[in-house]
Amino acid sequence: MLRFFTGFPAVEQGVVKPRVAATDRRGTLSDAEIRRTIAPAVAQLRAFLDKIEAHMSPEGYVFGEKLSWADLFLYPLLADLRAIPEGEIMSPRLVGWMDKMDQLDAVEKTRAGTLSVGARPP
Template sequence: MSTPYTLIGTPFSTFTRTIALGLHYKGLKFQQVTATPHSSSAQQHHPFGFIPTLVIHEVDGEKVEDILLRETHAIARFIDRVAPEPSLHISSGDGGAALEEKMWEMVSLIAFQGFPAVEHGVVKPRVQAIDDGHPSDAEVRENISEGVEKLRNYLKVIENLMGPEGFAYGSKPSWADFFLYPLLADLRMVTEWEDVASPRIRSWIGKMDELPAAQVTKPGTLSAGARP
């Protein structure tokens, strides 16, 4: 039986995992086609070869000519519209947030500041050194020391935006959690995690680990020992 949606993107991609988390959490049926950035499949579905893309085969239960929806923020908004419950939004006051829009503020800070801080600044150079067998640990630490410091400061900012316990904004997950989790699940696989992860960040990721959506989207990720 065909599914109404196809997710284009490798499970290794943090942004692709964000969308997979949302789809699973909301109980939407989909299939996933593994594609790395700039691969032929990615180029076929995105004008710049990026991932993820959500291919929409049905609208309101009716078959339609495939619609290609690109960019993680746009896909998240679509998912919310077709499956408003369980909600991945917050209410004013949740986790101390003054406005509902504070969640989207955090999402933007994660997508545009967190991704380069985590992946480019620390995780990718560390994993590359592990895979290549060089440079030495001491050399890697020196090479990424500036990135580690930037990441430490970045995580302090994010933590200050979080509520004091539970998920980012308290008792239930939101899109902010689903954008942050894939990044920090990657970070947890390198030694620098021990240097930058505060008790609040550690308790938060433990809470996220318990979600069935987090468990079912783990295969194929760095946290499962995979590579692109």
């Protein structure tokens, strides 16, 4: 069975946090330089996303028609990914799932202070 907790290193530590840190150091690195720096991590992230999608149900939530903990744990990772340029690697299926998750009241209530609305880590 796929372990969703392995997503944190793939998404956050490998791609999101390095991208945000490099971007926040204005003038230090160009976008092209940042992309080159994190390219190996993006390749690992792409493999992780492919595995996630292979285990997802074709429609609805991660494992079917009902919302599950898998959705609630995966969403914050992919919301952060979507907030940076590398979010472009998400497939149409993942983007559609994100759109569905965005409509949930629980997601809306927890959006404040996140990367998706422009907040930055301390």
